[in-house]
Amino acid sequence: MNRRIFTVAAATSALLLGSCGPTPQLKVKEAVLTLSPVDSNPSAFHFNVYGGPEDVYLLRVSSPSAIRVEMHDVAVDPKTGAVSMMPLQRVRIPAGETVAFKKGGKHVMMWGVNLIPRRLGVIEAEFLFSNNVRILVKARVQEVDGTDPDEKKAIDG
Numbered sequence: 001m002n003r004r005i006f007t008v009a010a011a012t013s014a015l016l017l018g019s020c021g022p023t024p025q026l027k028v029k030e031a032v033l034t035l036s037p038v039d040s041n042p043s044a045f046h047f048n049v050y051g052g053p054e055d056v057y058l059l060r061v062s063s064p065s066a067i068r069v070e071m072h073d074v075a076v077d078p079k080t081g082a083v084s085m086m087p088l089q090r091v092r093i094p095a096g097e098t099v100a101f102k103k104g105g106k107h108v109m110m111w112g113v114n115l116i117p118r119r120l121g122v123i124e125a126e127f128l129f130s131n132n133v134r135i136l137v138k139a140r141v142q143e144v145d146g147t148d149p150d151e152k153k154a155i156d157g
């Protein structure tokens with residue numbers, strides 16, 4: 001009886017060794033929207049994209065709570081040191097790799113963020129990829145100092 005159980009266990013581990021570990025899954029995590037202190041200026045959206053089993057492109061980020069959403073990269077002029085931003089049409093997400101959208105690098109900007117995410121402290125965003133996968137994300141919303149949005153504080157008391 002014992003011997004039989006051992007045989008089954010050995011067969012299972014042989015199967016696991018035959019594969020190359022878990023297949024990576026395309027994911028968006030650690031998403032945070034930082035509200036601009038000036039309402040007419042865009043808010044900064046940061047997150048990490050985890051590549052799936054194949055190379056894809058991130059084509060678009062959108063939100064029902066923002067008027068305009070753009071993907072940007074940052075460029076530094078080697079002569080003057082001046083920092084400028086340029087819009088990105090798409091961003092390559094290599095298989096199994098992580099692409100960070102963060103301060104000082106690639107990032108997303110949102111104009112006209114409405115009151116819903118400011119009151120809830122959470123914003124919904126949709127990520128569209130070249131393999132036609134859409135990922136819905138609920139991102140934390142914060143003020144520049146990292147605290148909850150002022151509108152949420154006012155409601156929570």
Ligand SMILES: [Cu+2]
Nearest residue numbers: 072085107109
């Ligand atoms: Cu920007």
